[in-house]
Each structure stands twice: as structure tokens, then as C-alpha cells.
Amino acid sequence: MAGRDREAGRRAGDGLVVRTGRKDDLPELVRIYNHYVTHSIITFDTQPVTVESRLQWFERFSETGPHQLFVATTGDRVLGCASSSPYRTHPAFDQTVELGVYVDPDARAAGIGSALYRTLIETLRSQPVHVALAGIALPNDASVALHRKFGFTDVGIFDEYATKNGGYISSVWMQLRLPSSG
Template identity: 55%
Template sequence: MSQRSDVPTSATSPVEIGFGTDDDLPQIVEILNYTAANSIATFATRPTSVAERRDWFDQFSSTGPYRLLVARHGNQVLGYACSQRYRDHEAFQQTVEASIALHVRCRGQGIGTSLYRALFDCLADEPVHVALAGIAMPNDASVALHRKLDFTEVGVFHEYAVKGGQYISSLWMQRLFPR
């Protein structure tokens, strides 16, 4: 599946960041499917559909610790950042897993930084103590983005996943929220 050819490739285009809506989900799925087919940044090995991503999408709200923010140019989704439940256990109620995905043409333009900053601003008054992020390696750009936003390295899961016959390691990082 190819990405939309009319997505802006310049940071000079106005970008709006807001809560994810139902209308954004098809383009989010396009971004995820492109990433799944062209990198190890996601462990998905087959395309997904809007229907398959519905439960994932429905976990988000405009309040609380589980948020989905979308960067848009007009009606086009450039990328998203989200915070979701880390694990389904009461001990992790103040822990979220943060993730981000950008349209391939929108990387390296500051959109990811803007998305994450907006997400963390939303979470500042929520009962979140720590955000975790797992980054499939190698991915120098993602590591740099997370470091820029005060994530620190906490460890590596070595060769714990397989995609396309390749063992994949993930660097895990965390960002503490001051209280």
C-alpha cells in the first residue's frame, strides 16, 4: 500500500495538532501499514484494516491518561502520538506506553517533536508517573527523538522478536513526569 502523494513535505506548511477522530483512523491505518511493510519499527507482518484497529482506537479519550493526538495538514493525517495502557494490572495504573508514527514524508521536520510535546502537556495533570517507549533497533532517529524529550534508556530486550526471518532487539526508554 502506498502513502498519499499529496502529503506536504515541508515544515512551512501549517500543521494542526488535535485529538484523533474517527475520520483520522483510515489514514492512521495507512501509516501503520506502510511502516509494517517497509521497516521493523512495528512488528506487524501483514496489513491491518480500520475494523481491526477499532478496539485500539476506542481506548483513547480527550481526558485521562490514554490519549491519541494527530498532526494534520488540512484533512490529511501526517502522524500521531499516543499514550496507552502499559499492562492490564493495577500496579501499572500510573504507567503509560507512548508511541508515535509519522507519514514517511513527514519525518525529520519537527512534527514528531510537536506531537510528543503536545501529548506530554496533556498528560501533565493526569495520574501518570512514567511513560515507557520500546524502540525496535536500529532506529537512530527515534532514539534521538525520545532523548530530546527527556526519555532515558533503561535496557534492551535482545533478539526477542522475529520479523522477516530477522531477530529484532528493542531499546526501552522511560520518561518520568515530575509531581
């Protein structure tokens, strides 16, 4: 995404702007992500990340195509992000993406996740994406509800397939089929 400057963004009410992510957002995105690394099971990372270690993650996004990153801001404050990443590296999965959304813990339940997903999913509808997937560590009623709101349906549950903080984690997997771009 280096060199991207799509500043237009979408106004989502109350001064909220959803726009393409920029490299200078990384410190705040890392701060938000690390909150969930250390205080929850919603990410399977067990150690905080650094801006430097997230640079490779950031650089796989582009302004067009199936892998995108959107950031929600108000003024100079970054409130969260939503992204579409490769599901697997096999060519058979080129039209499948995995979505993720992270919202500043002080800004939850304010519609930021919805604003981010609305922009991301609307954008993906014009890209070569057939299926969007989401794996949600349980329990996480808010994330499950967000995904259902956007039309995701349950695919299945991986029961106790990961460990973090001394406990087993289960995840529900959900999918959203998008219209063919071809």
C-alpha cells in the same frame, strides 16, 4: 473517544495542527501504520491492519486521563499520530503508559514527531501518569533521538527478543518520569 470534538488543536507552524484524534482519521492512520508494518521493523505487527481491526485500538483513547491520541494534520492531510496506551493490564501499572508515534513516511524529518510528542507529553503532565515508557526497535536512531530530546533515559535493551521478516529484533526501552499529579 466517540463523540469527542476537541477541534481547537495546537498550531505548530507551517499550517501544522496537532489535535485530538477522531474516528474519521482512522483510514489515514491505518495507511501510515501499514507502511511501517510492511516496510520496517519498528512495529512488531507482521500483517497489515484494517480500519475495522484498529477500531478497538482507537476506542481505548479518551479526551482526558492517561490514554490519549493526538493527530498532526495540515489542511485535510493526516501526517501522523502519537498515543499513550496502557503498559500492562495489572492495576499496579495504572500510572504507567507506553507511548508510540508514527509519522507519514513522506513527512519524516519535518518536526512532526516533535510536535506530536510535545502536545502528548505536556497533556500527560496533568494526568495521573508517573512514568511514560517507549520500546524502540533497533536500529532507529531518529526515534531514539526524539525520545532523548524529550528527556527519556535508557532503561535497557531486550536483545534479539522478537522476529520479523526472517531476522531477530532488539529493542531499547526508555522511560520518562512525569511529576505527580496528586
